[in-house]
Amino acid sequence: MPDMKKKYNEEVKPALMQKLGLKNVMEIPKLTKIVISTGISTKMEKDALSEARTHITALAGQCPVACKSKKNVANFKLRVGQTVGLMVTLRGEKMYQFLDRLVHNAFPRVRDFHGAPKKGFDHVGNYNLGIPDVSIFTEIDLDKIKYPLGINVTFVTTAKTDAAAKELLAMLEFPFAK
Numbered sequence: 001m002p003d004m005k006k007k008y009n010e011e012v013k014p015a016l017m018q019k020l021g022l023k024n025v026m027e028i029p030k031l032t033k034i035v036i037s038t039g040i041s042t043k044m045e046k047d048a049l050s051e052a053r054t055h056i057t058a059l060a061g062q063c064p065v066a067c068k069s070k071k072n073v074a075n076f077k078l079r080v081g082q083t084v085g086l087m088v089t090l091r092g093e094k095m096y097q098f099l100d101r102l103v104h105n106a107f108p109r110v111r112d113f114h115g116a117p118k119k120g121f122d123h124v125g126n127y128n129l130g131i132p133d134v135s136i137f138t139e140i141d142l143d144k145i146k147y148p149l150g151i152n153v154t155f156v157t158t159a160k161t162d163a164a165a166k167e168l169l170a171m172l173e174f175p176f177a178k
Helices: 004-020 046-060 092-109 162-171
Strands: 031-039 065-068 083-090 127-131 151-157
Touching: 004 092, 004 162, 031 046, 031 092, 046 083, 046 092, 083 092, 127 162, 151 162
Parallel strands: none
Antiparallel strands: 031 083, 031 151, 065 083, 127 151
């Protein structure tokens, strides 16, 4: 299987330039980063955070950053400074490796998968995808899952429109629903 970065440089860039009718090479949309994040419920036990950190580290290949609460919210039993989530930003080679594993390993493992929804675009060229269960990834040991964990994956591109971003992701073999 060809390397995703090599595929982008050799196949996707020229095809995008022609398809979008761009004249300048610097206008070609590209994937700048992938952000993987998850929220940790305050109702979960203490070891849920360490388990989530272990799973996200296995997925991303680097350690996530803890996101802390900025406000007190009595209804959620939330205090300032309490850890409410984890986040990791992938760039460069690790970004393309994660995209490759997501498209070619994780999505085919999903039963009745008909493609990723097209509604995840934010009108400025970025795409958000929610994955309700991390067990679809081969890096996660199913015997070690004690708490259910869902993740949000954000694809940040330099595209100025959703159509250009969708075309970029589609050329990188990202499976959208028909």
